[in-house]
Amino acid sequence: MKKITVVHYINQFFGQLGGEEKADIQPLIKDGPVGIGAQLEKVSEGRYSIVKTIICGDNYAAENLEEAGLKVLDWVKEVSPDLFIAGPAFGAGRYGTSCGMLCKLIQKELGIPVITAMHPVNPGVDLAKKDIYIIEAGDSARDMRSVIPKMVHFADKLLNHEPIGLPEEEGYLPRGIRINVREEKRGSRRAVDMLLKKVRGESFVTELPMPVFDHVPPAPPVKDLSTALIAIGTEGGVVPEGNPDHIEAHNASKWCKYFIGDLDNLQTVKYEVAHGGYDPVAANDDPNRVLPLDAARACEKEGAFRELYGYYPVTVGNVTAVNSAERYGREIGEMLIEAGVEGIILTST
Amino acid sequence: MDMFTLRRIKLSDVAFGKQTCIKKGVLFINKDEMIQNLLDDNHLKNVDIQLARPGESKRIIPVKDVIEPRVKLEEGVDTFPGIFSDADYVSGKGTTIVLEGVGVVTSGKIINFQEGLIDMSGPGSEYSVFSSNLNVVLVIDPVDGLGKHEHERAVRIAGFKAAHYLGMAGKTASFDQEVRYPVNEIPELVTRYPDLPKIVYVCQVIAQGLLHDNYIYGLNAQGCLPMLVYPTELMDGAVLSGNCAAPCHKHTTYHHQNNPIIEDLLSEHGKTLNLMGVIIAPVRTALHEKERIGNQVLKLAEMVGAEGAIVSEDGGGNPEADLMILTRLFEKNGIKTVLVTDEYAGSDGASPGLADVTPEADAVVTNGNGNHKVVLPPMSETIGHLECVDIITGGHTGSLKPDGSIEMEIAGVMGSTNELGMENLKTVAI
Numbered sequence: 012m013k014k015i016t017v018v019h020y021i022n023q024f025f026g027q028l029g030g031e032e033k034a035d036i037q038p039l040i041k042d043g044p045v046g047i048g049a050q051l052e053k054v055s056e057g058r059y060s061i062v063k064t065i066i067c068g069d070n071y072a073a074e075n076l077e078e079a080g081l082k083v084l085d086w087v088k089e090v091s092p093d094l095f096i097a098g099p100a101f102g103a104g105r106y107g108t109s110c111g112m113l114c115k116l117i118q119k120e121l122g123i124p125v126i127t128a129m130h131p132v133n134p135g136v137d138l139a140k141k142d143i144y145i146i147e148a149g150d151s152a153r154d155m156r157s158v159i160p161k162m163v164h165f166a167d168k169l170l171n172h173e174p175i176g177l178p179e180e181e182g183y184l185p186r187g188i189r190i191n192v193r194e195e196k197r198g199s200r201r202a203v204d205m206l207l208k209k210v211r212g213e214s215f216v217t218e219l220p221m222p223v224f225d226h227v228p229p230a231p232p233v234k235d236l237s238t239a240l241i242a243i244g245t246e247g248g249v250v251p252e253g254n255p256d257h258i259e260a261h262n263a264s265k266w267c268k269y270f271i272g273d274l275d276n277l278q279t280v281k282y283e284v285a286h287g288g289y290d291p292v293a294a295n296d297d298p299n300r301v302l303p304l305d306a307a308r309a310c311e312k313e314g315a316f317r318e319l320y321g322y323y324p325v326t327v328g329n330v331t332a333v334n335s336a337e338r339y340g341r342e343i344g345e346m347l348i349e350a351g352v353e354g355i356i357l358t359s360t
Numbered sequence: 361m362d363m364f365t366l367r368r369i370k371l372s373d374v375a376f377g378k379q380t381c382i383k384k385g386v387l388f389i390n391k392d393e394m395i396q397n398l399l400d401d402n403h404l405k406n407v408d409i410q411l412a413r414p415g416e417s418k419r420i421i422p423v424k425d426v427i428e429p430r431v432k433l434e435e436g437v438d439t440f441p442g443i444f445s446d447a448d449y450v451s452g453k454g455t456t457i458v459l460e461g462v463g464v465v466t467s468g469k470i471i472n473f474q475e476g477l478i479d480m481s482g483p484g485s486e487y488s489v490f491s492s493n494l495n496v497v498l499v500i501d502p503v504d505g506l507g508k509h510e511h512e513r514a515v516r517i518a519g520f521k522a523a524h525y526l527g528m529a530g531k532t533a534s535f536d537q538e539v540r541y542p543v544n545e546i547p548e549l550v551t552r553y554p555d556l557p558k559i560v561y562v563c564q565v566i567a568q569g570l571l572h573d574n575y576i577y578g579l580n581a582q583g584c585l586p587m588l589v590y591p592t593e594l595m596d597g598a599v600l601s602g603n604c605a606a607p608c609h610k611h612t613t614y615h616h617q618n619n620p621i622i623e624d625l626l627s628e629h630g631k632t633l634n635l636m637g638v639i640i641a642p643v644r645t646a647l648h649e650k651e652r653i654g655n656q657v658l659k660l661a662e663m664v665g666a667e668g669a670i671v672s673e674d675g676g677g678n679p680e681a682d683l684m685i686l687t688r689l690f691e692k693n694g695i696k697t698v699l700v701t702d703e704y705a706g707s708d709g710a711s712p713g714l715a716d717v718t719p720e721a722d723a724v725v726t727n728g729n730g731n732h733k734v735v736l737p738p739m740s741e742t743i744g745h746l747e748c749v750d751i752i753t754g755g756h757t758g759s760l761k762p763d764g765s766i767e768m769e770i771a772g773v774m775g776s777t778n779e780l781g782m783e784n785l786k787t788v789a790i
Contacts, residue, residue, distance in 0.1 A: 190787065199782070202783070262707075262771070332707070
């Protein structure tokens with residue numbers, strides 16, 4: 012039977028080159044397994060053949076992440092193995108970071124299965140968990156004996172394209188991705204059961220741990236409005252007639268900007284509402300109600316600020332995924348800063 | 361102690377006939393009579409009635425509301441209080457006749473964005489209780505030039521009228537089952553079950569204006585403060601939907617009539633818990649209104665001595681602020697709280713699924729991620745307007761494929777992530 016070819020990545024310590032004093036070693040490649048590589052082959056009952064082992068110093072990898080990545084990628088591409096294994100890195104932060112980064116890169120560029128293992132608090136976990144599977148490991152090499160079989164078992168599943176079960180069944184760290192599943196009991200019954208446990212002081216498990224939100228500190232005030240370029244923008248979905256860029260009514264996939272430099276107000280019919288989360292009747296009657304161009308022009312004439320920016324950014328803020336909203340906010344901010352805008356009036360619906 | 365009885369008639373089929381009546385489990389409908397009855401409303405130009413049965417290759421779109429036919433056995437009182445009759449009585453007592461397995465479905469282009477889809481077979485039918493109903497679909501065209509608000513009202517009333525009309529056929533039919541529920545007054549509950557934990561259920565109802573409205577005894581909930589009701593009042597239509605929010609998680613009138621949290625709490629009532637009452641909590645948009653309502657809900661819960669509470673969300677996004685305000689108030693005052701919600705975690709499931717959070721919300725039941733994408737195969741027949749799928753919530757330009765299949769988020773499937781826990785969908789983190 013043809014063996015499964017593997018490239019294995021380890022740090023200088025597991026590569027038997029030395030401890031912290033050798034942490035600056037640049038990546039090097041050796042034939043065959045080194046150290047725990049032999050254990051991986053043994054646990055696979057000889058099905059895996061570690062054809063190359065890549066060793067890199069922790070400091071070098073941490074300080075030259077991109078360079079080290081490209082070097083390792085080149086080597087792996089040349090070998091063209093069936094599987095890439097990194098670590099296990101346990102609780103070692105620099106090691107975990109390079110394992111996570113390399114697995115991500117190789118999976119993306121070469122499309123082959125990758126696997127690594129770490130302790131849940133290893134910084135490499137947050138870096139890579141959304142993109143790859145990371146087997147849960149203890150914080151030190153004492154856990155080696157139990158984690159190696161889990162890695163091999165999971166890698167086999169990836170190689171065979173078998174369905175992947177839940178984190179607790181398979182032993183990988185939760186990736187923070189929420190998928191829909193069917194439960195035996197309907198939601199109302201689960202709520203009654205959870206309440207009974209909570210009221211009795213028994214332990215219960217919430218189905219939705221509260222996410223932690225970023226807090227955006229407010230920008231400092233505009234120093235001198237009379238010289239400032241000011242913009243208006245909205246998540247209220249006011250778009251030119253016919254919604255030319257097809258901004259979705261819900262969970263919008265984009266934001267757009269439109270020219271208003273030659274307008275004193277938003278004319279009815281020429282502008283309309285693409286937002287699915289509110290009754291558009293009043294805003295369709297008069298789009299200035301959601302994007303107050305008429306009032307902004309009046310302020311501009313009065314000299315409340317120097318000039319109104321010639322474009323307005325717009326999206327639909329209706330059950331939009333927070334990750335998308337964050338991205339639109341960042342991109343709109345960058346666009347405004349580049350244009351020299353000092354302040355924006357954002358209307359919300 | 362009063363009792364409330366649901367007299368259930370189980371229907372196995374629906375068909376048009378000479379006379380509207382029930383024979384051997386089949387609901388026959390005199391189509392012309394029913395249409396004439398609905399056309400009494402001079403806001404409506406055309407009404408058609410079409411039937412959709414479970415398993416048929418039919419797709420209904422765009423759907424506004426679903427209503428179960430129910431009428432009172434007694435004279436002088438009515439279901440849907442405040443709609444056909446003055447609300448000069450209290451609902452949730454006596455006997456109510458239910459045409460089980462039948463759904464009146466109202467459809468037509470109102471806001472488009474906020475109406476949904478029901479598939480009678482295929483993968484789309486796995487997402488909603490409505491796919492297993494015998495649906496009597498009202499396809500309604502308003503008179504020319506009718507405003508959106510009047511249009512919504514006319515369609516809403518037509519749904520209740522149709523459900524009432526069909527329900528009347530149950531008055532003379534034989535029934536399959538009678539389910540009896542106690543209607544307890546507070547002192548009785550306290551003395552009868554002194555050792556059981558006192559529980560309240562808080563049911564959010566959106567009252568945001570802009571067509572996101574529900575009606576309590578016929579009154580727009582916008583003008584209401586929270587109200588303490590008997591659990592059985594909702595079974596008689598004390599709360600009615602006029603809600604044009606996202607299809608997956610707006611409570612239809614059918615959901616309110618068949619509220620599963622009330623059913624499941626009543627099944628434990630007197631055994632493991634003491635259900636002290638249901639609090640209907642309007643959801644308004646402004647923070648000061650949310651705080652006013654939250655504190656009034658707390659007051660009602662404390663007045664009945666609540667030790668625990670289930671709070672269900674209606675809609676998504678903005679009402680999550682109300683959920684979290686109430687959770688903080690309840691937990692701070694010793695009322696242990698469980699929330700029932702759904703999520704918009706993005707198509708990849710990687711975004712935080714709620715618009716507001718609080719650390720006190722440590723017990724949450726979720727009914728799924730509305731952003732989950734599905735492909736629904738073509739159906740032989742569409743009732744309504746298939747092209748609307750490109751603009752309804754959950755759809756996008758290009759959702760409708762040339763072969764008639766649809767690629768969309770389940771947000772557009774009526775009731776798919778129902779936040780009363782009617783379905784068995786949930787999310788897990790992987």
